Amino acid sequence: MRRDITSWHSHNLNMDMPLVAYGHAGYPLLMFPTAAADYLEYERFHLVDAIKGLIENGQIRAYSINSVNKYSLLNRESHPAWKVEMLNRYDRYIMDEVLPLIRNECGQDARPLTTGASLGAYLAANTYFKHSHDFRGTIAMSGSYDIYNYLDKGFYNESVYFNNPAMYLKNLNDGHHLPNLRKADSIVIVSGQGSYEAPDRSRELSGILHSKGIPHLLELWGHDVNHDWPWWRKMLPYYLGRFVE
DSSP states (O other), rough: EEEEEEEEEEETTTEEEEEEEEOSSSEEEEEETTTTOTTHHHHTTTTHHHHHHHHTTSSEEEEOOOOTTTTTTOOOOOOOOHHHHHHHHHHHHHIIIHHHHHHHHHHHOOOOOOEHHHHHHHHHHHHHHOTTTTOEEEESSSOOOGGGGOOOTTTTHHHHHHHHHHTTTTTTTOOSSHHHHOOSSSEEEOOOOTTTTTHHHHHHHHHHHHHOOOOOOEEEEETOOOHHHHHHHHHHHHHHHHHHH
């Protein structure tokens, strides 16, 4: 399996941001790590191995990137305004730096799928829902989609709103973005119901999408399905195989 690591100094984040690409051809998949982990996390925990067949067959080219969670949502010392400012900068990093790299390798019209588990599911979903013209869909595993869980209670500004899918999707009524989302063919919201899972958070997001007429798949796996890697290694290839030839 081809494996390419590259890194550059992000002008949006003012830090070095490495990424790894797996594969030689195929539909692009952008992977967001869990919690405060790095771009190699999915390799270390064998999630890349779980989709190795799709990669080696030229069906998928997977890109895994760093997050800024340790500087933003998981930084207990930071003011909430800085946490969401870092999310804004991260969003610009994805759109101005990562997406052009993917399109340079996969075609200028490429619209990657996004995916992630746990806090990575939030990042994957938020990226897709904010930029559905540039991304095809998302496979969000075991996520939470309301960032108030990570902010001081009562703090609110425009950046909180526009990085909180539970808020901005609920109020989406424009004639441009909403019609595009209503044509979606690859939105998956999946969660287990076992230890440390929070399926109600997936149900809540699904309810919002349903109220807006946005097609999606909500699936809640069994009560033995925990918030852990063995299950994410089963989930990702199961759903990814539906969306690639």
